[in-house]
Amino acid sequence: MAPDISKIRKDFPILDQKVNGKPLIYFDNAATTQRPIQVIERVDEFSLRINANIHRATHFMANKTTEAFEASRETVRQFINAAEAVEVIFTSGTTESINLVAYSFGEAFISAGDEVIVTEMEHHANIVPWQMMCERHSAVLKVMPFADNGELHIDLLDNLITDKTRILAVAHVSNTLGTVNPIGEIIAKAHLKNIPVLIDGAQGAPHFKIDVQALDCDFYVFSGHKIYGPTGIGALYGKRKWLDQMPPFLGGGEMIDSVTFAKTTYNQLPYKFEAGTPNYVGAIGFAAAIEYIQNHDRQSLIDYEHDLIMTATAKLKQIVGLKIYGDAPIKAGVICFNIDGIHPFDLGTLLDQLGIAVRTGRLCADPVMDHYGVENMVRASFAFYNTFDEIEAFYKALIRLKAMF
Amino acid sequence: MTIDEIQQEIVEEFSGFEDWMDKYAYLIEIGNELTPIDPKYKIESNLIRGCQSRVWLHQEFTDGKIIFEAESDALIVKGLVALLLRIYSDRTPKEILGSEPRFIDDIGLRQHLSPTRSNGLLAMVKQMKLYALAYEKISAKK
Numbered sequence: 001m002a003p004d005i006s007k008i009r010k011d012f013p014i015l016d017q018k019v020n021g022k023p024l025i026y027f028d029n030a031a032t033t034q035r036p037i038q039v040i041e042r043v044d045e046f047s048l049r050i051n052a053n054i055h056r057a058t059h060f061m062a063n064k065t066t067e068a069f070e071a072s073r074e075t076v077r078q079f080i081n082a083a084e085a086v087e088v089i090f091t092s093g094t095t096e097s098i099n100l101v102a103y104s105f106g107e108a109f110i111s112a113g114d115e116v117i118v119t120e121m122e123h124h125a126n127i128v129p130w131q132m133m134c135e136r137h138s139a140v141l142k143v144m145p146f147a148d149n150g151e152l153h154i155d156l157l158d159n160l161i162t163d164k165t166r167i168l169a170v171a172h173v174s175n176t177l178g179t180v181n182p183i184g185e186i187i188a189k190a191h192l193k194n195i196p197v198l199i200d201g202a203q204g205a206p207h208f209k210i211d212v213q214a215l216d217c218d219f220y221v222f223s224g225h226k227i228y229g230p231t232g233i234g235a236l237y238g239k240r241k242w243l244d245q246m247p248p249f250l251g252g253g254e255m256i257d258s259v260t261f262a263k264t265t266y267n268q269l270p271y272k273f274e275a276g277t278p279n280y281v282g283a284i285g286f287a288a289a290i291e292y293i294q295n296h297d298r299q300s301l302i303d304y305e306h307d308l309i310m311t312a313t314a315k316l317k318q319i320v321g322l323k324i325y326g327d328a329p330i331k332a333g334v335i336c337f338n339i340d341g342i343h344p345f346d347l348g349t350l351l352d353q354l355g356i357a358v359r360t361g362r363l364c365a366d367p368v369m370d371h372y373g374v375e376n377m378v379r380a381s382f383a384f385y386n387t388f389d390e391i392e393a394f395y396k397a398l399i400r401l402k403a404m405f
Numbered sequence: 406m407t408i409d410e411i412q413q414e415i416v417e418e419f420s421g422f423e424d425w426m427d428k429y430a431y432l433i434e435i436g437n438e439l440t441p442i443d444p445k446y447k448i449e450s451n452l453i454r455g456c457q458s459r460v461w462l463h464q465e466f467t468d469g470k471i472i473f474e475a476e477s478d479a480l481i482v483k484g485l486v487a488l489l490l491r492i493y494s495d496r497t498p499k500e501i502l503g504s505e506p507r508f509i510d511d512i513g514l515r516q517h518l519s520p521t522r523s524n525g526l527l528a529m530v531k532q533m534k535l536y537a538l539a540y541e542k543i544s545a546k547k
Contacts, residue, residue: 353426
């Protein structure tokens with residue numbers, strides 16, 4: 001059944017406002033999504049009535065907070081179908097999750113001459129932490145390229161993988177090209193050689209059902225603020241067999257078992273990786289966002305989002321001189337484009353005057369800009385609260401603005 | 406004309422536009438009319454890099470005045486660059502240091518000079534002032 005978008009939009013009061021005198025059209029969802037009132041109220045109520053530090057005291061509010069925090073972990077576990085809740089580590093977001101794995105996995109398993117594979121379409125957050133890790137351990141970063149249509153050259157994977165390869169990191173969905181990568185196939189190929197795979201799910205989790213056991217990925221990372229939750233909270237899923245073998249990322253309170261000046265022993269999972277006071281308020285909002293999504297027929301939302309991006313793509317293709325970057329058979333979430341002779345900054349500035357929020361710039365993906373030989377792109381990205389009317393208004397705005405140049 | 410008089414002139418030029426589109430169309434027009442920077446000056450060392458757009462700024466100091474040449478890859482930014490050049494080029498360091506580009510506020514385009522815009526314009530104004538400061542010191546020593 002088609003989702004009732006006008007009802008959903010009522011849950012997002014921020015969407016009902018005017019920007020520069022025009023009704024807001026928010027097409028910057030790949031950067032951050034808006035939060036429904038259910039998330040905002042949960043966080044507010046928590047701050048008003050229950051707040052106390054977790055895992056550290058015996059009093060009433062501390063117990064309530066700890067319960068809520070651990071219940072949030074369970075909510076995330078269910079959302080991605082992890083085998084155990086202890087395989088879910090709360091982090092500040094996708095970036096910290098990848099940094100954690102790159103550091104801790106690197107400490108445990110990477111030596112000089114070892115190889116790490118990433119892809120040409122990764123967000124900087126799934127490149128730089130691996131580069132830093134390679135520098136620390138004198139390891140080598142190898143890159144799986146993509147074709148001009150935005151599809152990864154999976155056929156090259158067999159050549160890229162060697163007996164030195166220790167880990168592979170790839171985006172579920174590209175934040176620029178929108179390509180939905182064949183992660184199942186990549187994981188299967190890597191596992192044939194016993195190579196673990198990290199999936200950057202920052203743009204994947206918002207648009208697809210995730211089952212980490214069915215996928216058999218070794219790590220899956222994503223952010224709360226891109227799935228209608230608060231900023232500053234995200235998750236790292238890791239198979240227990242890896243997390244158990246990896247040393248802590250940050251040292252501090254909560255992550256220890258016992259501390260003497262001679263020797264510190266570490267706490268068990270997941271606390272080993274959650275040093276200091278975690279963002280438990282964020283975690284509770286994160287769980288509220290997941291519950292919000294799950295209170296809807298998820299498949300109908302996914303189908304609706306697919307219709308949105310297909311409609312937008314077809315519309316944009318009608319505009320003469322407009323080039324879309326990435327034309328993979330399966331895309332989700334984002335459309336990046338340029339219009340001949342119009343700088344993305346100019347287009348973004350003028351769209352803003354019409355109340356339309358898009359992202360412009362290098363999109364934290366310099367290698368993708370280099371691939372197409374462009375400095376910047378314009379990105380429109382969609383969420384299930386967007387409408388076909390908004391896409392029509394966007395199309396008309398582009399036609400109108402194009403005539404100014 | 407003084408810097409202030411030119412700023413006032415620009416404000417009056419823009420006062421005729423009631424619609425924001427006309428204002429931006431005019432910026433685009435003067436951006437298009439801006440004399441391109443000599444290619445030999447369109448180099449890394451003259452580049453002011455914003456995340457969103459780039460500005461190149463070249464200067465020469467002749468007869469006590471600084472001549473600026475500048476360009477941007479974004480047209481709206483280029484239009485604003487043209488206005489800044491109209492105000493600040495061919496001026497003494499003292500004139501440049503003694504004046505703020507208040508016209509941008511007055512014509513309702515202040516957001517383009519905000520630090521969050523990262524379009525290179527704010528950095529361009531700062532850079533012009535730094536050149537002025539440097540030449541003022543050199544002139545004082547002579």
